Every structure is written in C-alpha cells, then in structure tokens.
Amino acid sequence: xxxxxxxxxxxxxxxxxxxxxxxxxxxxxxxxxxxxxxxxxxxxxxxxxxxxxxxxxxxxxxxxxxxxxxxxxxxxxxxxxxxxxxxxxxxxxxxxxxxxxxxxxxxxxxxxxxxxxxxxxxxxxxxxxxxxxxxxxxxxxxxxxxxxxxxxxxxxxxxxxxxxxxxxxxxxxxxxxxxxxxxxxxxxxxxxxxxxxxxxxxxxxxxxxxxxxxxxxxxxxxxxxxxxxxxxxxx
Numbered sequence: 001x002x003x004x005x006x007x008x009x010x011x012x013x014x015x016x017x018x019x020x021x022x023x024x025x026x027x028x029x030x031x032x033x034x035x036x037x038x039x040x041x042x043x044x045x046x047x048x049x050x051x052x053x054x055x056x057x058x059x060x061x062x063x064x065x066x067x068x069x070x071x072x073x074x075x076x077x078x079x080x081x082x083x084x085x086x087x088x089x090x091x092x093x094x095x096x097x098x099x100x101x102x103x104x105x106x107x108x109x110x111x112x113x114x115x116x117x118x119x120x121x122x123x124x125x126x127x128x129x130x131x132x133x134x135x136x137x138x139x140x141x142x143x144x145x146x147x148x149x150x151x152x153x154x155x156x157x158x159x160x161x162x163x164x165x166x167x168x169x170x171x172x173x174x175x176x177x178x179x180x181x182x183x184x185x186x187x188x189x190x191x192x193x194x195x196x197x198x199x200x201x202x203x204x205x206x207x208x209x210x211x212x213x214x215x216x217x218x219x220x221x222x223x224x225x226x227x228x229x230x231x232x233x234x235x
Contacts, residue, residue: 004056005039005049010224012038012056017067020220022055024213031219032178068225073146073233076226077139084218085131091211092124098204106201110194112187119187120208123180130173134222138166142230149233163234167227174219181212 004012013019013030023030027045042049068076099120103113141163144155160166185191191205 004053005042006037008035009038009041010035013220014069014224016056019056020217022052024216026052026055028052029178029216031216031223032175068221069229073226073229074143076221077142080218080221080226081135081139084214084221085135087214088127088131088211088218091207092127095120095204095207095211096124098200098207102198102201102204105198106196109196116184116187119180119183123177123184126173126177126180130170130177133166134170138163138170141166142226145230145233163230167231171223171227174223177215178219181215184208185212 009023009028009030013023020030023041026042026047028041028047029036029044030041036044038052039049042052068079071079099113099117103117107113137160141155141158145163148155188205188208191209193202193205197205
C-alpha cells in the first residue's frame with residue numbers, strides 16, 4: 001500500500017482508466033489537485049487510504065472507460081470537444097434557468113442560493129470563453145503538432161510560441177473553475193437539499209454534482225493526459 005499511496009493522484013488517474021470514477025466516488029480531487037500523493041489527497045478528502053487502494057485494486061469494467069494515453073492527440077481532443085464541451089454548452093443554459101427559478105422561490109429562506117447562483121454564473125461565463133480558446137487555438141495547434149511529428153516536419157509558427165504558454169493559461173483557468181465548484185459544494189453542504197425543497201430544488205441539487213463530475217473528468221483529460229503529452233511531443 002505504501003508504494004501506491006506515494007504515487008500522485010494524477011499518475012494513478014492517467015494510467016488506470018477506472019481510477020477517475022473511483023476518486024469521484026470518494027470525493028478525491030484528481031484534476032486540479034492531481035499533483036498530490038494519494039495519501040495527501042485521501043487526507044484532504046477525509047477518507048481511508050486503504051479503502052481507496054482496495055477499490056483501485058478491484059477489477060474495473062465499465063463501458064466508457066478507456067485508456068486515453070494510447071489514443072492519438074487528435075482523437076482525444078475530438079472526444080473532449082464532442083463529449084465534454086458539448087455537455088457544458090448544453091447544461092449551462094438549463095442550469096442557469098433552474099438556479100434562477102429555485103432562488104426566486106426559496107431565496108428568502110435559503111440565503112445561500114444567491115451565492116450559488118452568482119458562483120455558477122461566474123463559472124458559466126469563464127467556461128464559455130475557455131472552451132472557445134481551446135477549440136480555436138490550443139487544440140488546433142496540438143493536432144498540427146501531432147501531424148507534423150508524424151510527417152517529420154514542423155508545425156507552422158504561432159503567436160504564442162511554445163505550447164506551454166496556452167497550456168499554462170488553460171490550467172490556471174481550470175484552477176479557477178475548480179475553486180468555483182468547491183464554493184458551490186460548500187455553500188450547499190454537499191448538495192444536500194433542505195426538507196422544504198421543492199422538486200425543482202431537488203432536481204437542481206442532482207444536476208449540479210453531475211455537472212461537477214463531468215467537469216472533473218473533462219479537466220483530468222486535459223491537465224493529466226492531453227497537455228503533458230502535447231508538451232512532450234513539442235519537446
């Protein structure tokens with residue numbers, strides 16, 4: 001157990017396709033906090049290292065798990081856009097409307113809803129620009145980089161120089177998104193709907209953690225797999 005507990009959460013999630021789902025179930029940050037050792041991450045999440053190690057050791061077989069380290073960068077980029085970017089764009093308008101509805105009805109008795117709404121709107125605004133920058137600049141260059149490597153050539157010069165510059169910016173924005181997610185989880189006591197919560201209230205507190213989990217997986221694929229591989233390829 002000692003060797004596994006000393007590995008970073010990032011490395012475990014990157015090499016074990018089912019690990020991200022396990023970390024999510026234990027409340028372990030494996031995307032923005034991926035540089036921590038498993039022992040440190042378990043301590044932060046207040047869970048037993050042994051329980052997590054035991055879960056990681058069990059055979060995992062779930063449809064949809066895939067070793068993205070073995071895929072091409074073009075394929076991984078397309079997967080992120082088609083699955084995760086599309087999900088974000090589809091869910092943001094629905095959740096903004098749902099939060100506004102719940103806050104209007106229950107805001108007087110639950111003051112935290114105003115802060116939850118503000119945090120989600122800030123997250124939505126950040127993500128809208130973030131996705132465009134990835135799709136129109138960074139991902140296009142990563143695919144060009146991979147194609148150039150295959151052909152033995154060099155990619156066209158860019159205004160940002162090395163790929164490390166936009167990667168650094170995207171990772172900073174990921175940290176900001178992670179902080180907003182953390183704020184919302186804290187404000188809602190882990191998305192625990194109150195006894196007087198209506199059906200819309202309960203739907204909201206089901207949808208927000210689903211949005212959070214998808215964004216965690218989204219950021220993990222970029223921070224821990226796509227970006228490091230692109231940097232290594234450029235080097």
